[in-house]
Amino acid sequence: MEQVGTIQVRGYNLERTLSAIRSNGPSTTTQLTQVTGLSRPSVNSLMTELIGLGWVEVIEPVLDGQGGRPPQRFAFRSGAGLLLGLDIGVHRATALLTDLSGTVLQEREVAVAPDLLPPERLAVVDRTIAEVLAEHGRSAKEVWSVGAAVTGPVDAAGRTSLFSPLPAWTDVDLVAHLGATFDCPILVENDVKLALLAEHEWGVAKSARDIVYILAGLRTGAAAFVNGDLVKGHAGAAGEIGRLPVVRWHKAIGILQGDRVVADAADDAAAAAATFDLARRGDADARRLVRQYARAVATGASALVLTLDPEVVVLGGGNTPWSELWVPEFSAMVGRSVIRMPEVRVSTLGSDHVARGAIKLAMDQIVVTHLTGGVRPAHPQGVSGAKAEPMLG
Structure with missing residues (x-):
């Protein structure tokens, strides 16, 4: 136990020092001692180790x-x-290739049929991965870590064993499947939780520690940070408040599908967009549907705000481009339902926000694997996912 404690402290200090360099750019030893609060000999020792691991280089x-x-x-x-x-979503598969700082190098998004079964869906994912690597002229061996988002609660093994909107997906072992291609840590997490990770790292929730995130799109879902930690629950099902029929989240997108709109719409997304566009042009019936939609989303959000008392509520997902139409009604209803009204912020991240959250998951895992020998530091960042083996080599 004493040895594990020493490894954790050392890993935490390595992580802290590396984070300071990543956040502040090229830094001197003096600057690092000021930022980390560590002694100069400790920083020098840590820098030697980080250079040896290949994370840091010396600028002469x-x-x-x-x-x-x-x-x-x-x-x-x-x-x-x-x-x-x-x-890996119901309607699309996205692959994002970045450097170790999260800078996007290559991106590819492919539409998929909602009823696609696992073998065909995994084949699409494999082709998309191969394409982004080939387009950037890189190989799978150069990938240090993989993060993957799926719909439904994800357990400690990276599986959606409880339920998933993806057809027959509860039996899929995604970690094992990707492990046939990648010899590196592979983590799987719920898509809404990863959208929150992206918001916390790059988006409107960057400075907050207590957050409720609401996905408002074709699906309505939620995730939360409490004191800087992602809330997962015992089996990964935390935040699945939409399963309660009284919350009405399972019917929220359907509210936007008025009969007049559906007749001309190709799918659910098109129907919702048509309703929002009509509302923007002042159509009274469309505005009524949008208000009803906002109230349905606010019902579940209010329950989460009362339970967690967050500093901020972040709204993301496919319906945020029309936020000026429904967020005021959403905020008003939440405000009438809760004891203390949190600040409401609308996401500014793009459609790849879930894949970017998967990058953040992968980014955090390589820090654990490389810097602590697979032992999570004593002061973790609150990110969890499937258990991964230490990287070989």
Whole structure:
């Protein structure tokens, strides 16, 4: 136990130092001691280890021509490896290839039929992965970590054994399937939870620690941060409040499908967009449907706000481009239902927000695997997913 504790403390300090370099850019030893609060000898020792692991490189000082020699600086080697983020949804599959800092290098999105069975859906995912790697001229061996998003509660083994909107997906072992291609950590998590991770890392929730995230699109779902930690629950089902019929989330998107709109719409997304567009042009019936939709989403959101008392509620998903039409009604209803009204923020991330959350999941996992020998640091960042084996090599 003492050895594990030492590894955790060392891993936490490595993670802390690396995070300082990633956040602040090339830094000197003096700057790192100020930011981390660690002693100079400790920082020097940690930097030696980070350089040896390939995470950090030394930027040699340039003489200033006045007899002085600037100190060395240390920079994060974001190009040392690749991360892969996957979003395996009902209607599409997305693959995102980034460097170690999360900068997008290649992206591909493919539409899929909602009734596609696992063998065909996995074949689409495999082709999409192969295409993004080939388009960037890289191989699977260069990927340091893979994060994947699926719909439904994800358990500790990375499986949606309780239920999933994906047909026959509860029996799929995605970690094992991807493991045939990648010799690196592979983590699977619920798509709404990963959308929240993306918001916390790159979006409107970046500074918050207590967050309720509402996905408002073809599906309505929720995820939460409490004191900076992603809430998963005992079996990964935390946030599935939409399963309660009284919440009406399972019918929310259907509210937007008035008879007049559906007649001309190709699918659910088109019907919703048509209703929002009519409402934007002042159509009274469409505006009534939009208000009803906002109230349906607000019902579940109010229950979560009362339960968790978040600092902020973030709204994301496919219906946010029309936020000016329904968010005021949503906020008003939540405000009438709760004790303390949190700030409501609308996501500014694009349609790849779930895949970006998968990148964040992969990013955090390589820190654990590389810096702590697979032992999560004593002060974790609150990210969890499928258990992965330490990277080989």
